[in-house]
Amino acid sequence: MKHVPRQPRxxxxxxxxxxxxxxxxxxxxxxxxxxxxxxxAVFLVExxxxxxxxxxxxxFFRDWLxxxxxxxxxxxERRGDTQALVDSLALLWPESPYAFRVEIDNxxxxxxxxxxxGLIVVTAGLLDQAETENELAFVLGHELGHYRxxxxxxxxxxxxxxxxxxxxxxxxxxxxxxxxxxxxxxxxFGRKQELRADEFGLSLVDGHYGHVNDAWRMFERWQxxxxxxxxxxxxxxxxxxxxxxxxxxxxxxxxLAAREGWPLEGPVTALAW
Numbered sequence: 001m002k003h004v005p006r007q008p009r010x011x012x013x014x015x016x017x018x019x020x021x022x023x024x025x026x027x028x029x030x031x032x033x034x035x036x037x038x039x040x041a042v043f044l045v046e047x048x049x050x051x052x053x054x055x056x057x058x059x060f061f062r063d064w065l066x067x068x069x070x071x072x073x074x075x076x077e078r079r080g081d082t083q084a085l086v087d088s089l090a091l092l093w094p095e096s097p098y099a100f101r102v103e104i105d106n107x108x109x110x111x112x113x114x115x116x117x118g119l120i121v122v123t124a125g126l127l128d129q130a131e132t133e134n135e136l137a138f139v140l141g142h143e144l145g146h147y148r149x150x151x152x153x154x155x156x157x158x159x160x161x162x163x164x165x166x167x168x169x170x171x172x173x174x175x176x177x178x179x180x181x182x183x184x185x186x187x188x189f190g191r192k193q194e195l196r197a198d199e200f201g202l203s204l205v206d207g208h209y210g211h212v213n214d215a216w217r218m219f220e221r222w223q224x225x226x227x228x229x230x231x232x233x234x235x236x237x238x239x240x241x242x243x244x245x246x247x248x249x250x251x252x253x254x255x256l257a258a259r260e261g262w263p264l265e266g267p268v269t270a271l272a273w
Contacts, residue, residue: 054097054150061117065103070113070121073106078127081272085133086120086140092207098147114143114151131221133269134205134214141201148200151193194244195252202256211266216253219246 065072073079083102090100098118105111110126120143130136205215223246244252257264 058098058117061115061119062099064115064117064119066115070103070105071107073104073124076104076106076124076127078124078273079104082122082127082136082140085137086144089137089141089144089204089208092204093144093148096144096147100144100147112139112143114146118147120144129218130271132214132217133271134209134212135216135218136271137208138201138205138212138215139218141204142197143201144204145197145200146193149193149196151197191244198249198253199256202253202262203260206260206262209266209269211263212253212257213264213266214268216250219249219253222246223250 079102082104083100086100086102090096090098100118100120103119103121104127105121105123107123108125108128109123110129111123112126113121115121120140122140126139127136130139202212202215206212256262
C-alpha cells in the first residue's frame with residue numbers, strides 16, 4: 001500500500017483547556033505544596049522543641065530580651081512589686097524549672113507576654129488598667145500557665161517556621177525575622193491552650209488568696225466599656241489580639257470557678273503602687 005503523507009491537524013500541540021484554568025490549577029498545586037511543607041516543618045520543629053528540656057530552654061534563653069518587640073522601661077518602679085507577685089505565685093509551682101524575671105514594656109496598650117527562658121513582659125498600659133492585685137495576679141498566673149504547659153516554646157518554633165516562610169516567599173529582609181517570630185509566637189496560642197493557662201492561673205490565684213474574687217474584674221470592666229470610645233478600646237484591641245475575647249473569658253472563668261468550687265468572695269488586696 002502506498003503511503004500518502006498528511007498534514008497534521010491544526011492545534012495538535014495546543015491544550016483544549018483554557019490558559020487561566022491551567023494557571024489556576026498550577027497555582028493551587030504550588031500553594032498546596034507550600035502549605036504541606038510548612039505544616040510538616042512546623043510539626044517537626046514543635047516535636048523537637050517539645051522534647052527540649054525546660055532546664056535547657058531556661059539556660060539558653062536566660063538573658064534573652066526581644067528588644068525588637070518591646071521597649072523596656074528601666075525607671076518604672078512597679079517592676080519590683082510585679083516581680084514579687086510573680087515570685088509569690090511561682091511558689092505554688094515548686095517544681096518549676098524557671099527563674100522568672102519581669103520586665104515592663106513602656107507601652108500604653110495593655111498586654112502581657114510569656115517569652116522563652118522565663119521572661120514575662122508586662123506593659124505599662126496593663127499595669128495602669130489593673131485596679132487590684134487580684135486582677136494582676138490572674139494575668140500573671142495565666143502567663144505562668146503557658147510556661148507550665150510549655151505553650152510558649154512550641155509557639156516559638158511555629159512562629160520561626162512561619163516567619164522564615166514569609167521572609168522567603170515575600171522577599172522581606174531577614175533582619176526583621178526576630179520581630180516576625182515574636183509577633184507570630186504571641187498570636188499562635190489556640191483556644192485549648194488559653195483555657196488550660198486560665199485554669200492554672202486561676203488555681204494559683206485561689207491558692208495565693210484563698211478565693212478568686214476580683215480575678216477577672218478587669219475583663220468585666222473592658223466588657224462594660226466596650227461600646228463606648230474610652231481608654232478600654234485600645235486595651236481590648238491589644239490584649240484580645242493575643243488572648244480570648246473578654247465576654248468568652250468571663251463566662252469560661254465563672255464556669256471554671258463553679259466547677260472547681262473556688263470561693264467567689266474574699267478580701268481584695270490593693271496594689272502596692
